[in-house]
Amino acid sequence: MLTLPGLIDIHVHLRTPGQEYKEDFYTGTQAALAGGFTTVLDMPNNKIPITTQVLLEQKIELARQNIVCDVGFYFGSLGDNLEEFEKVTNRVRHPRPDRGSINNIGIDSRFRGNDTGVFGLKLYLNPTTGNFLINEEKLIKIYQAWSSNQPILLHCEGETMPMALKVIKATGKKTHICHVSSKEELSAIIEAKNAGLPVTCGVTPHHLFLTEVDAKRLGSYGLMKPYLKTQADVDFLWNNLDSIDLIESDHAPHTKEEKDSDNPPFGVPGLETTLPLLLTASSEGKLKVDDIKRLCHNNPAKIFNIPTDENTYIEVDETKPYTLNPKPLFTKCGWSPFQGKKVKGKVKTVYLRGEKVFDQGQILTKPGSGKII
Numbered sequence: 001m002l003t004l005p006g007l008i009d010i011h012v013h014l015r016t017p018g019q020e021y022k023e024d025f026y027t028g029t030q031a032a033l034a035g036g037f038t039t040v041l042d043m044p045n046n047k048i049p050i051t052t053q054v055l056l057e058q059k060i061e062l063a064r065q066n067i068v069c070d071v072g073f074y075f076g077s078l079g080d081n082l083e084e085f086e087k088v089t090n091r092v093r094h095p096r097p098d099r100g101s102i103n104n105i106g107i108d109s110r111f112r113g114n115d116t117g118v119f120g121l122k123l124y125l126n127p128t129t130g131n132f133l134i135n136e137e138k139l140i141k142i143y144q145a146w147s148s149n150q151p152i153l154l155h156c157e158g159e160t161m162p163m164a165l166k167v168i169k170a171t172g173k174k175t176h177i178c179h180v181s182s183k184e185e186l187s188a189i190i191e192a193k194n195a196g197l198p199v200t201c202g203v204t205p206h207h208l209f210l211t212e213v214d215a216k217r218l219g220s221y222g223l224m225k226p227y228l229k230t231q232a233d234v235d236f237l238w239n240n241l242d243s244i245d246l247i248e249s250d251h252a253p254h255t256k257e258e259k260d261s262d263n264p265p266f267g268v269p270g271l272e273t274t275l276p277l278l279l280t281a282s283s284e285g286k287l288k289v290d291d292i293k294r295l296c297h298n299n300p301a302k303i304f305n306i307p308t309d310e311n312t313y314i315e316v317d318e319t320k321p322y323t324l325n326p327k328p329l330f331t332k333c334g335w336s337p338f339q340g341k342k343v344k345g346k347v348k349t350v351y352l353r354g355e356k357v358f359d360q361g362q363i364l365t366k367p368g369s370g371k372i373i
């Protein structure tokens, strides 16, 4: 049995409010626990994007009543809500209370309550679910208006990467580039890091374990943004794991009905399969258990300033092989692009602040027992 710290997934879409038929805070956070994740950060591309203080507060209240793991959020922007940034300042994470610091306007962050809520600002530079697109002019204005030290997260794939790097360079703002999927993108990020730009990046399990060949086999069930890439791209990601800061599932549930339609949406679920896939790769020598800790706990906590607790941990059977179910246990969408894959690494128990909250496939706590972080 392997003991790991409770894992952190900084990129999930729990779809509430507005699309509870795909996922809700209860089913999504149950899926998180079953997958070994005790903290998730939820994206703002809801049916009505979370771009105002009012929408943010409503979403936080809904979550508060339904979550079984710890949850934080991102704020969103299409460039027309800059005055809202100021209004949500008291929700945005400040330096860790346990480290403490006096910020530059003299406020001692050590005495803040820990129900803060917002861990960054998410922006979309390419078309995807929710159509949240912004251009360069808006991007610069948003960057200038975001005064928090919490990162700006970018969905910038392929052709929008140069524009993103230009704006990061011009503004010096801390930026996390989501779901890097190609050799070209990761090379550009490595170059930017070497030039001293404040960038970090994440990759998804689907971009590490699936290729364009799987996309053909899976049809719309292998359709997401960014698209699955070539084996050469996937190999480049694996060969440069040291330049990747974290793994993010981009858990993006859609119903089978939607996926089977003529106009299937982008996205695949990932919370319940990430750790088994990584532990299987570890058993094959592709990475070490320490890399999994770095990518799914240490770096996410450090980069996003996420509170951790030494009594929050998981126990995993890392040796017995099994086959991933066609239907994961908890995500409402009820399917997985990894179904049928032989893996090792089954989450047995999950402890949240010392309390056993998951045991052998069973959730032991009630909706609302998780914390807004």
Ligand code: DOR
Pocket (backbone or CB within 6 Å): 013, 045, 128, 129, 155, 223, 224, 225, 226, 250, 252, 253, 265, 266, 267, 268
């Ligand atoms: O495949 C994706 N699905 N990529 C995204 O960027 C958004 C996500 C979603 O919300 O469904």
Ligand code: ZN
Pocket (backbone or CB within 6 Å): 011, 013, 043, 250, 252
């Ligand atoms: Zn996403």
